[in-house]
Structures are given as C-alpha cells and as structure tokens.
Amino acid sequence: MSGVFSPSRAKIAVRTLRTDRWWLQPAITVAVLVSFIIYATIRAFEAKFYFAEPLISPFYSPCLTSACPTNGSLLGQPFGTIAIFGMVISPALFILIFPLGFRMTCYYYRKAYYRSFWQSPPACAVAEPHKTYTGETRAPLILQNGHRWFFFAGLIFNVLLSIDAVLAFRNAEGQWGHMSIGTLVLLTNATLLWLYSASCHTCRHTIGGRLKHFSQHPLRYKLWTWVSVLNHKHPTFAWISLFGVALTDVYVRAVSSGSISNLYFF
C-alpha cells in the first residue's frame, strides 16, 4: 500500500473525500481533445477540399507536395509526390507534426492531458491509479524539455499562416483589394495562433525570464511584463486557438467542396 494508503498516514479508506464534481473537468478535456484528434485525422487523410482560391486550410499550409494546386503552395513543392505502396501521402502529414509537437509539449496541454488522459493526478487531492511515478525525468517524457524547438517551428508556421491571411485579400481570380468572410476567418485564425505563441512559457522565458538583472535590460523587461500578462491567459489562448484552427478548416472545406460560397464584402 502506497500513497495516501501508506501505513503512517491517517487511515481513510477512500481515495478522496472531495464532494464536488472533480471528474467533470478531466472528462470535458478528454471529450474535446478526442473530438479534435478525430476531426484532424479524418481531415489529414481526406487530402481534398483544403484549397479554394484564395483560401487554404491551416491543416494543409504550407502545402509542400505536388498534390496541391501550384497557386496553393506558398513554399513551392519540394517533396513532389510521395507515395508509399502506391498510396499518395496526404500533404497535411508533412506539416501537422510541427503544430502537433508544439501543442503536445506545451506546458499547459501537458497539465491538461496528464490530468485527464493519464490521471496523474485526475484532480487535486484525488489519488492517482499508478503504482510508480517518475514524472518528466525519463524517456520519453524527458523530451518535453524540447518544447522550445517546437516553439520556434511554431513561429515559422505563424508567419506562413499570416501570409495566407494576407493572400486572402484577393478574389478567386487572384486580384488584390478584396475581402471576404474567408479573409476574416484566416485573419482571426492567425491572430489567435500569434496570441497562443506569444503567451507561451518558453516565449516568456526567452524574451526576458532567463535574465537575472532586469534593471540592465529595460526593453526586454518591458516585453517580459507584456508577455507575462498574456501568459496568464495562456490556457484560454490554447483552447480558443485550437477551436480556431478546426473552425477555419471547417470553413475552407465548406467553400472548397461547394457547400457554401465565400461571401465577398468588396
């Protein structure tokens, strides 16, 4: 018997005496993340309806294979067509690994999935079901320390998706100076992703947190105080930017498959 049932501890037979609905939050987290994963997987393998001039889905940008229409490939198509056993690999699979790695190693999402999926712990002062525990000291979880590399990769994606949003100020014929619902959707998505990155703990550390003497770096100190304000809201940005990406894809898919038309303001 270990943990709260160890011999020296107060003899209490139940794993928690909490009377509130402590299981609700982990349950919601599992439901939302599982839904997102299912949706993203289906869309990644669908390999169509991700481009409708001038809109491209964030799941498929930058589109690096020749499966994409050339005007949808921001960085060219360096991978050409890659097929395994005659099956053409969806262009989404080349890039989703980066945003996925970014979110998997995010300090906030770590909290969210350690609590909900791994039940370690399911909620505060609710005994976890595991016999042993080593935290993030061993492989594979020690790799969480690589979050900063995904953070920098994430910045590159933010730039590309911002360019996508700028390119959306064109009409379907490629002429500039137009704006549609799709433009707003892409702009919102890019903004939310920037807020998510800017509020990141690694960002906070890099911009100033690692300094010992703020007084010697007034500019970095100022930036650090701003990032700290955003950082307080990091969990919120983590969720709304996740919904942002999914809803942007839903919109682009709807336009691309012809179910709705992209309404232009001008």
Add this chain to the structure above:
Amino acid sequence: MARKLNMRIWRGDSVDGALQDVQVEANEGEVVLDVIHRVQATQMGDLAVRWNCKAGKCGSCSMEINGKPRLACMTQVASYGEEETITVTPLRAFPVIKDLVTDVSFNYKKAMEIPAYAPPSDLKPGEARMQQVDVERSQEFRKCIECFLCQDTCHVIRDHEENKKSFAGPRFFIRIAELDMHPLDTLRNRKQTAQEEHGLGMCNITKCCTEVCPEHIRITDNAIIPMKERVVDVKYDPVRWLGSKIRKREGIV
C-alpha cells in the same frame, strides 16, 4: 444566527483511526477552526488540532476539509451548503500523529537541503543594494507562510511515498527560484541541482500546488516552469550550452 452543523472529524493516531460524526452549533461568520474549537470545548476534550494565529498567517491549521487541503481558519462555514456535512481530516501526505495533527518534519528536512542565499563574499552587512525590478520576482515567493498545503496536495509525494527521498516539493521549488532569480545570489549551480538533487523533473506541472496555495503564489507559472526553462538552458539546449562554454559563463545575465 446559530445553526446546527453536521461534521465528520477524523480521530485516531498512526495505528488506527476513523471518521466520527458530531453535531455542533455554528454562528454566522464563523470559520471551520471556530467550530472545531467548539467541538473540542463541548464534546471532545482531547481532540488534537494545531493552530496559532487564526488569521491565515502562521500556516499551522492546515488540514483537509471535504477532501481539499485548506487552512481551517480561512475557510468559512458559510461557504458550504446548509445541508452539507463538513468532513475534516488531517493532511493525507504526511504521517499522522493524533487526530488532525500530522508530522510535517519532512518539510524541514527538505528545507535544510536547499543551499542558503550566497551573497558576494565581500558584501558587508547593510551594504546590499538592489533595484526593485530585480527583486520583484523573488518577493512573490517570500509571501509563503509555510502551511505546506502545496506539499500535501502534490501527487508526486502524496501518492508515492517512495518519492519523498528524491523530491523537495513545490514549497522548495519556489525557494530555489527565489534564490536563482535573486540579484545578489552568487551560487551558480542552482539550476543543475534543482534538476539533479531536488527532483524538479518529477513535477509534471499539473498545478495542484498553485490551486491550494492560500497566499495565491503562482507556484507553477512563476517558479516551477521558469526553473524548468532555466534547467533546459543549462542541461538540454545544445545551442545555449555551447554559447555558455564559449562565453565562459552560465548563459544567465
């Protein structure tokens, strides 16, 4: 207005114990510690409970109320429903001594393992000068009242007795962060030892310490995660590691 309150109080010692039902009067504005004292005065003369200030400042009255680690003197009876039974137990991460009193000496041992503040050797008493912006971060951690609620709730040791030897716990991670961020501290290996000796890597940043801290210290966001990032700087980031070798310093300025 006085009312009857149903309570369950854990009574026992390190060998055995159980929850006991009691009914006690509760007056408007009272806290859980008040009604425990009334139980002690009227029904259970030998009930053991630790307390001192009744003002949320000494950190003595830590216990678990309806399963949550809390200060009994800062928990209003009125925050529970009229019909609700209030269950109080000792802290469940530490050995129990008697009734609501636990042996928290684990925390004092851990405190001794943290190397003390190391000012420059030539600094004379009264000569220390610091800029406010440089000490601000450390000051947040000085609010700690050593109630050890964070230590009690941390699943690393609460749920795994065997981790106690290798894990200092959130209260001492804020201590390490306080010193590592201190403008006059000269000890250079706090980051490495945080990871290698005090078990920072065991923390999986699930934030229960932050949730229970009565001083609202943002333990995880402001101490643990920044320390984890500092550890990455000196242990897991080849670019910064190389930079620090070339510039012959620790990558922290």
